Each structure stands twice: as C-alpha cells, then as structure tokens.
Amino acid sequence: MSKLPAWMKTDTLYLFKWTKVGDTSSCIKEYEAKDFLMVEPMNPDGLKSKYNLRIEMRDSVEFIGTIFAVEIEKWISALRCAKRCGEENERSKNKIARNTDFIIGMYRRKLGK
Numbered sequence: 880m881s882k883l884p885a886w887m888k889t890d891t892l893y894l895f896k897w898t899k900v901g902d903t904s905s906c907i908k909e910y911e912a913k914d915f916l917m918v919e920p921m922n923p924d925g926l927k928s929k930y931n932l933r934i935e936m937r938d939s940v941e942f943i944g945t946i947f948a949v950e951i952e953k954w955i956s957a958l959r960c961a962k963r964c965g966e967e968n969e970r971s972k973n974k975i976a977r978n979t980d981f982i983i984g985m986y987r988r989k990l991g992k
Contacts, residue, residue, distance in 0.1 A: 888911075889961065889964065890911060890912045890913065890961045890962075890964050890965035890968065891909050891910065891911050891912065891961075892909065892910045892911075892912060892934070892941075892958065892961070893906040893908075893909050894906060894907055894908040894909070894910075894941070895907065908941075910934075910936060910941070911965060912958065912961035912962040912964070912965040913962060913965030913966050913968075913969055914936050914937065915934055915935070915936060915958065915962045916935045916936060916937065917933070917934075917935040918932070918933075918934050918935075918955055918958045918959055918962070919932070919933055919935075919955075920932055920933075920951050920952075920955065921933045921942075927944060928944020928945055928946065929944075929945075929946055930944065930945050930946070930947065930948050930950070930951045931943065931944045931945075931951070932944075932945075932951050932954050932955060932958075934958065
C-alpha cells in the first residue's frame with residue numbers, strides 16, 4: 880500500500896505534468912471528487928492512449944489515458960469511491976473522513992432491515 884504525502888487529500892484528484900524522471904514539480908490542477916458529474920471509459924480515435932477515461936465536471940472535462948484496460952478499471956473504481964466518500968463527508972455533520980455506506984449496510988443487514 881502506498882502512502883500519500885501529508886498535504887494530499889484522499890477525495891481529491893491531483894494532475895501533475897512531469898517532463899522527466901525525478902521531476903518534483905507541484906500539481907498543476909486539483910479537483911474534488913464530490914464535483915465529478917460522470918466518470919466513464921471511452922475510446923475515441925483522436926486520443927493518444929489506447930484506453931481512456933473521461934471525467935466530467937461542471938466547468939471542465941479531463942481525460943486520463945493508459946496502456947492497459949485493467950488500469951482504467953482501477954481508475955474508475957478509485958474515482959467513484961472517492962466521489963462517494965466526498966459526498967458522504969459533505970452530508971456528515973461531524974465530517975467523518977471515510978466511506979460510511981459499507982458500515983451502514985452491515986448494520987442494517989445485522990438488524991434484518
């Protein structure tokens with residue numbers, strides 16, 4: 880499991896543009912996952928990568944490209960989970976920093992509801 884730097888948030892997508900190996904430039908853009916409207920795979924002919932992902936937000940659209948399809952599936956899963964976490968944190972009064980849907984589901988199943 881990789882560790883995030885202390886300044887990074889778990890429900891935020893950071894975009895970097897590195898020109899060479901070992902580049903330590905800061906992020907050029909950051910997006911909060913709760914602002915994602917749609918996260919979906921796409922494969923248009925005009926993009927460089929073989930497999931692509933489209934992230935639609937209110938004011939912009941970002942594309943992420945990979946070589947392997949399994950990487951796109953991992954991206955989609957992680958971004959959708961981050962979106963759920965961000966939305967749940969917004970709804971939470973005490974700002975719990977974790978995805979609570981799973982815990983609530985377990986509690987309801989245990990009660991038989």
